[in-house]
Amino acid sequence: MGSNSTIITYQELLENGATPGFVKEAIERHKASEMYKNARSADNYYRQRNETICNFTRTLFGTDGSRFDDFTASKLRIASNLFKRLNVQRCMYSLGKGVSFVEVGEGGEDTTKAKMGPRFDDDVKQIGLNALIHGISFPFWNLDHIDVFTATEFVPIWDETSGALMAGIRFWRLDSTRPLHAVLYEQDGYTAFDAKTTDDLQVCPEGKHPYKATYAEVPADGLKLAVDEENYSRLPIIPIWGSDAHQSTLVGLRESVDAYDLIKSGLANDTQDCAEIYWIVENAGGMNDEDLQQLRDRLKLTHIANADTEDGGRISPYTQEVPYAARKAVLDAIKADMYEDFGALDVHTVAAGATNDHIDAAYQPMDEEADEFERHIREGIMDLVALQGIVDTPVFTRNRISNVRDQVETVLMEAEYLDDETILRKLPNVTPDEVAEILKRKDEEAADKMAALPPALQANAQPDDGEEEAEE
Structure with a gap:
């Protein structure tokens, strides 16, 4: 293909064909895209491996401009869990109580939900969470259940004209030393690719498979033959966005999380560094470094020392106070701003015994964000059930304290x-x-x-x- 763009289009697939070369280049271009990079970073922040604080080191500069790590400073790196907390709250607020549908059977049962598999509620929660932290989620209707693909393992192939998802490639490998595996999903079936070496992709001998196939066993030899093959009316993979912004919730929030982590870690490090007692030994110019070391060890062991005060000698202990109040105020302000900007609710701000009117007012920003989030999830679920010829509307029950x-x-x-x-x-x-x-x-x-x-x-x-x- 040779394109510099990280967006892979359906027209390129038609032009180049479903070849191993196309699949391999599409995967590499996707890994270079902003969607993939943000999704990888979002996964790290969601697992409380916040990239900035985990890679942070204190640096000292010499008089000649050289830089080196400050080996004397404490190296506590406290990664907050705020990114996961905010996203889980938004997802479970709308999806925590499961999904129901408008149409019901004669006995009052939810017939649509029964056809979506026994893990449908859990699948929808996974879809919603991925749509938030990655910006998009790719649920695949796999005959009788849902498989959820993420932006870190799925290459979307868009139509240049309509912008619709026309195909896609799921790829995975155990680690960098293991062979690469990939599956190309198209409207008329899927094709598997495997690599004998780490990167040498080849089409599997079976070729393209239909999405739905009925097999019959031959009594003579026990072989199973496909007697009926069928595909869906459209690609059975539905792109579901988490918001109108079409981007990860980490965008815009990362800087606040990093600032919170850095200040909190700095406060802990300063507390540890300032916990030491510093001794000032006066009129002891004749003592070398070894003598001073022995004096400090003696003080730490016996907590007593002799000082020749007649000649002006004196030993004085000193401690440092950590600037706690100012940093605590900044931490509280950053945390409050993150909750407000995200449209989330910090339950500690709801007074005990508050009336429902006060609780509803506190939930107002969260309701507004949930309206946008649920609209995208609702449209995606409607497309999923439509693959089975069902026309129905999902209903969400919001999970709130009251x-x-x-x-x-x-x-x-x-x-x-x-x-x-x-x-x-x-x-x-x-x-x-x-x-x-x-x-x-x-x-x-x-x-x-x-x-x-x-x-x-x-x-x-x-x-x-x-x-x-x-x-x-």
Whole structure:
């Protein structure tokens, strides 16, 4: 291909063909892209391996301009967990209670969710978290379940005209000494590539596979043959962004996290460095370095020493005070700014016993960010279920702290005007998945009670259709 651009397009795939050379160059160009680099850095910050503080060293400069590490300084490097905390909060606020769908079956069950696999809720949480920290996530509908690809392992191939995702390459290797593996996903199937050496990619002998295949076993030799092969109406990999910015949440937040880590580590290092007692020995010009070392060791061991005060000798201990208050104020200000800029909620700012009105006001910035995040997740899930010919809309229940007693009392005051299902859906301590089960059990209990009644009472308890029609 020979292009300097890090964006790989579908037109380039059509021009060059699905060759090992194209796949290898596409992977290398993706690794050079801003998306990949930000995703790798975001993974490090999410794992609390904050790159700036982990690589930080104190440097001294000589009179000749030379630089060298300050070996006398403490080297504590405290990496904060703020990046993970903020992203997990935004993701779980919208997806922590799982996903439900608008359409329900005759028995009240969520039929759409049942078709998306047993791990659907966990898959959606992984999709959402990757969409935030990497800026984008690539869920792949793999026949009967979802595999979630990340920006660090998947090369998106976009259409130059429409901007749609038309193909993609998933790549992986155990480490730099192991062979590279890759799979090219296209609309009409997928092709696997393997390397006999570390980088020498070759097409696997099986060639291109369909996404859906039905196999039949031959009784004579036990071989399985594909009797029906089919693909989806579109590429079964859906790009889901985390926000309208189409970028990692680390962008813009990294500098604040780094400043927080540096100040906090500096405070800890200064506390350690200043914990030592410094001794000033006066009128001891005749003592060499070895004598001073012996004097210090004696003081540390016996905590007592002789001083010839008649000739002006004196030994004085000194300690240093760490500038704590100013640094603590800066740390608190940086942390508050990060929560505000991210639209997150620091629960320590919510007063104990606060009313729901106060809690709702504190959640307002988070609700605004959640609206944007949920819009992208909702569109992506709708595209995933559409691959199965299903038209349905996902529903999210936000996971927030609240004065549950006030909410329950409000629902019970309205109960006489509402049906059972509406009441259950409004209760804050009942999840959407539990509503159908509760209604089913209530119906079964009512049926059991009816069956226990004498026949005459059963007839009186059941309205006569003819009488209802006459009354109408």
